[in-house]
Amino acid sequence: MQWKLPPPSRFADRVHRWMLSRGFPVLLKIAVVWPRWLLLLGSRAVIFVVMVVYPRPKASIDGNLARILGMSTRSGRVRAARRRMLRHFGYYWLDLFRFAQLPSEAGREHLAVVQGLERVDELLEEGSGVILLTAHLGNWELGSVFLGQDERPVSVVYVEDRYPEAESFRSRLRTRGNVEEIPLEVGSGWGSLPVLRRLRENRIVAMQGDRDFDGRGIPAEFFGEDVRFPRGPFIVSLLTGAPIVPTFLTYTPDLEFRAEFRSPIRAIRTGDRESDLKRAVDAWAETLEEVVATYPDQWYTFFDYWEEYGTGERPETERDAG
Numbered sequence: 001m002q003w004k005l006p007p008p009s010r011f012a013d014r015v016h017r018w019m020l021s022r023g024f025p026v027l028l029k030i031a032v033v034w035p036r037w038l039l040l041l042g043s044r045a046v047i048f049v050v051m052v053v054y055p056r057p058k059a060s061i062d063g064n065l066a067r068i069l070g071m072s073t074r075s076g077r078v079r080a081a082r083r084r085m086l087r088h089f090g091y092y093w094l095d096l097f098r099f100a101q102l103p104s105e106a107g108r109e110h111l112a113v114v115q116g117l118e119r120v121d122e123l124l125e126e127g128s129g130v131i132l133l134t135a136h137l138g139n140w141e142l143g144s145v146f147l148g149q150d151e152r153p154v155s156v157v158y159v160e161d162r163y164p165e166a167e168s169f170r171s172r173l174r175t176r177g178n179v180e181e182i183p184l185e186v187g188s189g190w191g192s193l194p195v196l197r198r199l200r201e202n203r204i205v206a207m208q209g210d211r212d213f214d215g216r217g218i219p220a221e222f223f224g225e226d227v228r229f230p231r232g233p234f235i236v237s238l239l240t241g242a243p244i245v246p247t248f249l250t251y252t253p254d255l256e257f258r259a260e261f262r263s264p265i266r267a268i269r270t271g272d273r274e275s276d277l278k279r280a281v282d283a284w285a286e287t288l289e290e291v292v293a294t295y296p297d298q299w300y301t302f303f304d305y306w307e308e309y310g311t312g313e314r315p316e317t318e319r320d321a322g
Contacts, residue, residue, distance in 0.1 A: 005301065012054040019050070020165040024097075028169070031097035039098065040255065043090030047133050047302075051086060057302035061085065064305050067223050068296045084297035086252060092139045092300070099142055100173035104149035110251050111146070116245075116261030120152075121206065123243050123264060129199030132261075134248040135210035135288055137299045141170065142205045143249035143259060145177030153203040155180040157195060158214055182231075192236055199240045206247070207233045209284055210301075211308055218277055219311050220285035223292075226311040227285070234280045237267040244280065244286045250295050262287055 008016065023046070031039065051058065059073075065081045066073040099107040119214070123130045134140045136315045141156075156179050161167040176179055182194045198205050209230060217228030237244050243264035250258045265287075267280040292299050 003024050006056040008054050015053045015255045020163055032101045039094050040091060043094040044087050047086045047090040055292050060304045061302060064301050065296055068292060081297045088298045089300050095139055096141050096173055100145045100177045107146050108258050111259060112256035113258040119261055120245060124202060127202050128241040130204050131233055131237055131242050131244045132204060132206040133209040133244050138248055138250035144179050147320050148178035151209050155182050155198045155203050155205045157182045157184050159184050195236050197243045209233055218281045220281045222285050222289055225306055226313045227309045229281050229285060231277060234267050234277045238276060248291055250298055
């Protein structure tokens with residue numbers, strides 16, 4: 001997931017790999033046995049240790065949060081948001097391990113809010129499939145698992161994690177949640193073919209929309225600067241007619257879940273493909289900015305996002321005004 005992480009020291013890398021190889025098998029077992037409140041406390045302790053051993057991402061996290069919150073990186077609110085974000089990241093792993101293995105009723109007990117799911121079912125009736133576009137926010141993996149447990153036809157497109165050990169456990173949990181996997185090889189010109197086939201089978205295809213892995217993204221305004229967003233989901237929508245539904249599974253203050261299926265975005269053909277794509281990407285960027293601004297401490301970005309994906313340009317409307 002975090003290919004752009006600052007490189008860890010040799011010691012930090014060894015500790016991380018040891019925790020994945022030894023800790024994840026233990027978590028797989030205890031996640032369905034121990035009470036959730038105890039597991040949540042344990043996840044906080046583990047994340048604390050990880051960040052003591054590997055503190056380098058903290059500066060990037062603070063920089064991202066400072067931009068989102070409109071504050072200095074030295075602000076106490078920024079540091080508090082960083083601590084909450086790290087805790088939420090621990091909860092993400094714990095809850096994925098827990099609810100992907102338990103019966104679907106266990107997860108539903110914690111779904112405090114579900115908005116717009118009926119919209120997805122209505123769109124499936126059109127027969128072109130549905131693209132659920134999300135971000136590395138809240139518990140995005142668990143959202144797909146919940147849908148799969150409800151016997152909806154779900155496929156997930158993913159780029160393999162920097163640590164293969166982590167991805168292998170994700171894969172196991174997706175499978176247990178009745179979720180089909182579509183691995184995406186960065187730079188592969190044929191990566192969209194399995195996605196096209198699944199949409200033509202009228203399946204739900206979940207994709208990530210906040211990171212441009214191949215450097216060919218489409219710029220759109222995001223917190224005051226143009227940022228490159230991946231073009232893949234929007235090209236697929238343009239080719240198939242599948243609507244894009246911005247989808248987010250976030251934590252409530254009492255650590256229940258809130259599922260939101262937003263109004264669909266449609267990439268409509270007018271004969272000018274780049275303009276068609278740009279309109280759809282702009283709509284997505286606007287939605288994502290709203291959600292990240294609402295849940296800044298649930299957007300798991302451990303590198304300088306604007307340095308990596310920013311174009312260094314102000315939005316076109318601001319340049320025109322100047």
